[in-house]
Amino acid sequence: MKINLSILFICLAMSIFSQEKVDISFIDAPLLDVLKETETYYGVKFSFNTEIINGKNFSFKKKKCELVYLIGEIERQTPLIFNQINERYYYITKNSNFKPNEYNLLKEVLVTNYITSGINKKRNGTISILPSQLGVLPGLTEPDVLESLKIIPGVQSPNETAAGIYIRGGTPNQNLVLWDGIKMYYSGHFFGMISAFNPYTTKEVTLSKSGTGARYGNRVSGVIDIKTTEKIPEKITGNFGLNMTHADALISIPFSEKTALSFSVRRSFSDVLKTFTFDKLSMRVFQTFDDNQENQIIDKNIKFDRNNKFKFSDYTTKFIYKPNENESLSLSFLHTKNQMFNDFTIPIYKDKYNDKLDIDNTGLSINWKKQSSEKKTHNIKSYFSKFHLDYVGNYNYIDDYLILLSTKSNSLTDFGISYNMNYSFNNRxxxxxxxxxxxxxxxxELKYLADVEGQNRYSSIQEDEGTNNTHSIFAEYLYDNDNWNINSGIRLNYFSKIDKLVFEPRLYFEKKLTSNLSFKASFEQKHQTLSQIIEFQTSSLGFDLENQIWAQVNNDNIPLQKSLQVSTGILFNKDNWKIDIEPYYKKVSGMTSQTSGYNDQTADFSNGKGKVYGIDVLINKKFNNYRTWVNYSYTKNRFKFLDLENKFFPANHDITNYFSWSHAYKLNNYEFSLGWIHRTGNPYTAVKEFYTDDNGAPHINLDSDNINALRLPNYSRFDASMTYSFNFSKRWKGKLGFSLLNIFNKKNILSRTYNAIPIRNSDNQIEYKLKEVNKISLGITPNFVFRVNF
Structure with missing residues (x-):
């Protein structure tokens, strides 16, 4: 009887013990060690064949974790199934249908599926996008790395491009864009219509809108940190596909259990085959450039010939070496290239217009990481980045009677090396x-030459060159428990070009008020040494398309930029409802009229500042397989320059109200998405005076006393997408997709400028008239995609 009572007591104790909550912390630990420690923690026993766990690691961190939760996480990360015999004993088998998931974000994530599947909100306030898990988005059949960011509140694109990412009033050149630690200085293909980063090589994209970690520096707006996969596959894997603008392929090859190599390539085929999608994009990109050339023809019945050619490509390579579970070494390489050729001829006059543009961005990075103990992790990174832009415009009039030659060259080389260490005092x-x-x-270097009958009548050169060395030390203190999350930091920068030391405090914290409601706040200060000058002189191509050049800070006309941002907000998460409300205020100093695009109203550099205040709102609800979300942003973005009114006026990219409503539905292997965007039109400046001088030259004077006082009509667009996934075999999988941008073919105006057009009057003399030039958004634009994974 005593023996039976003892056995009953022991079993009862085991049952109670197995339900205990234990603080769990595994960092890339061998799965065998995880299972042994789990047996000790919870008083259970596992029976399994060691072959199914060989070479597998596990990472997970959670306070007061129950056994059932830990087992569920192991099953999520590994191809294992736990079969329970009784309250103490389990036998483990292999899940043959397991799909590898290399993302272990639960220890960092506050809200999973923050907007849709594959978009999560981390505990430090950043947004994580996992392209391989991303659900279908309105107007997209593929997870474009930059385009996907636009469904996040506070992220907009007033010029309707993928690369034109404006984060809370900041311009694209104020964003820090990293690809495997490499700083990128050109993020688009086809003049920004497509992002330059292959989504199928991308593991995670992290977006910081505010409260940026102190580890990031030298930009005054957002951070877009793109990381590629570091997993060593068990066998050769890859994918390939095409849509109506380009084709791509990716392959990953394991050489052993410790080394692997991956290679990807993308290339447009518009120089070989022009599809209806490319034609739509081409009309959107070249519309004002083409119109400006045609408008210079006085007699409109005169024939002309035009040939626009464009192509882009990008290549990536990554080598990974993991000598053990605590150490890794990777080498990443990226090269992006854009080329444009334009030929415009008027045979009757023997006029020839030739434009050639080449843009390259190349980068290389090395990353070594080692966990020397349970508390210490060391990381050494180094990168090299090179950007180069070359443009030549050669215009020959009346059989070489008048020759206009304009050239533009912009180069940037960037080298960096860093060391950091993370020390964990405890699991909090x-x-x-x-x-x-x-x-x-x-x-x-900008050059302009005018030659008449072989004689140089006018020439100009504008050039600059500078090198800045930056030394930075930084520290972040991170505290995380069930009720508080704090990420505070400081960054100290020394800029050699201007011999200046600057201090940057950073703070993000979140306090749980109830189990479903949290309060958050952030503060950050940042500086930036590089700026992009807006130039208007080299050619009509430069004005309409690539009219920005990188320039270094100096103590003369390009000052150091500085920003300060504060924000507060609340986050509600319950019963598949997610509500995030975040007001903010940001001010920026060290701006100039030429770096901000207002030098068409003054020929001089004019120093100024900006201020932005607004509120971002997200409301998200899921009903079984259907999800809907509303994104709203209110923004007041104002600039002030000493020589331009000397009062605050709307920025060129000021969008007061931005509203989008999106839907996503999944039915078996089908995914559907529909979205509507409605926003305030872009601001523009009216013409104050138009006249022709005594020499017959036209002059257009904008109303410099009321800059951007007028608004274009409101912008509205409906987009839709659909994908279908299927299997060729157990290993080979396929996907078909179709998307439709601007379903109702709405003619949205993106910008408005003015031009002087020559005409022949009734006396057969040439005079000029003022013409309003509107840049129209994409019309109805279909796209197809076909992909194969193996």
Whole structure:
């Protein structure tokens, strides 16, 4: 009887013990060690064949974790199934249908499926996008790395491009864009209509809108941190596909259990085959450029010939070496290329217009990481980035009687090396600190030549070159428990070009008020040494398309930019409802009229500042397989320059109200998405005076006393997408997709400028008239995609 009572007591104790909540912390630990420690923690026993766990690691961190939750997480990350015999004993088998998932974000994530599947909100306030898990989005059949960011509140694109990412009033050149630690200085293909980053090589995209970690520096707006996969596959894997603008392929090859190599390539085929999708994009890109050339023809019945050619490509390579579970070494390479050729001839006059543009961005990075103990993790990174732009415009009039030659060259080389260490005091408190060194050289040259009958009548050269070395030390203190999450930091930068030391405090914290409601706040200060000058002189191509050049800070006309941003907000998450409301205020100094695009109203550099205040709102609800979300942003973005009114006026990209409503539905292997965007039109400046001088030259004077006082009509667009996934075999999988942008073919106006058009009057003399030039958005634009994974 005593023996039976003892056995009953032991079983009861085991049952109670197995339901205990234990603080769990595994960081890339061998799965065998995880199972042994789990047996000890919870008083259970596992029976399994060691072959099914060989070479597999596991990472997970959670306070007061129950056994059932831990088992569920192991099953999510590994191809294992736990079969329960009784309250103590389990036998483990292999899940033959398991799909590898290399993302372990639960220890960082506050809200999963923040907007839709594959978009999560981390505990430090950043947004994580996982392209391989991303649900279908309105107007997209593929997870475009940059385009996907636009469904996040506070992220907009007033010029309707993928690369034109404006984060809370900041311009694209104020964003820090990293690809495997490489700083990118050109993020688009086809003049920004397509992002330059292959989504099928991308593991995760992290977006920081505010409260940026102190580890990031030298930009005054958002951070877009793109990381590629670091997984060593068990066998050769890859994918390939095409849509109506380009084709791509990716392959990953394991050489052993410790090494692997991946390679990807994308290339447009518009130089070989022009599809209806490319034609739509081409009309959107070249519309004002083509119109400006045609408008210079006085007699409209005269024939002309035009040939626009464009092509782009990008290549990536990554080598991964993992000597053990605590150490890794990777080498990443990226090259992007854009080329444009334009030929415009008027045979009767023997006029020839030729434009050629080449843009390259190349990068290389090395990343070594080692966990020397349970508390210490070391990381050494180095990168090299090179950007180069070359443009030549050669215009020959009346059989070489008049020759106009304009050239533009812009180059930037950037080298950096950094060391950082993370020290975990316990499972709640971490200290992250490090040192960065970067050396950035920027140079540009603008030339213009006018030749009449072989004689140089006019020429000009504008050029600059400078190198800035930046030394930075930074530290972040991270505290995370069930009720508080704090990420505070400081960054100290020394800029050699201007011999200046600056201090940057950073803070993000979140406090749980109830189990479903949290309060958050952030503060950050940032500086930026590089700027993009807006130039208007080299050619009509430069004005309409690539009219920005990188220039280095100096103590003369390009000052150091500085920003300060504060924000507060609340986050509600319950019963598949997610509501996120975040007001903010940001001010920026060190701006100039030429770096901000207002030098068409004054020929001089004019120093100024900006201020932005607004509120971002997200409301998200899921009903079984259907999800809908509303994204609303209210923004007041104002600039002030000493020589331009000397009062605050709307920025060129000021969008007061931005509203989008999106839907996503999944039915078996089908996914559907529909979205509507409605926003305030872009601001523009009216013409104050138009006249022709005594020499017959036209002059257009804008109303510099009321800059951007007028608004274009409101912008509205409906988009839709559909994808279908299927299997060729157990290993080979396929996907078909169809998308439709601007379903109702709405003629939205993106910008408005003015031009002087020559005409022949009744006396057969040439005079000029003022013409309003509107840049129209994409019309109805279909796209197809076909992909194969193996």
């Amino acid at each position: 408190t971490d200290l992250f600190w490090g040192y960065d060194f970067t050396s950035t050289k920027a140079a540009y």
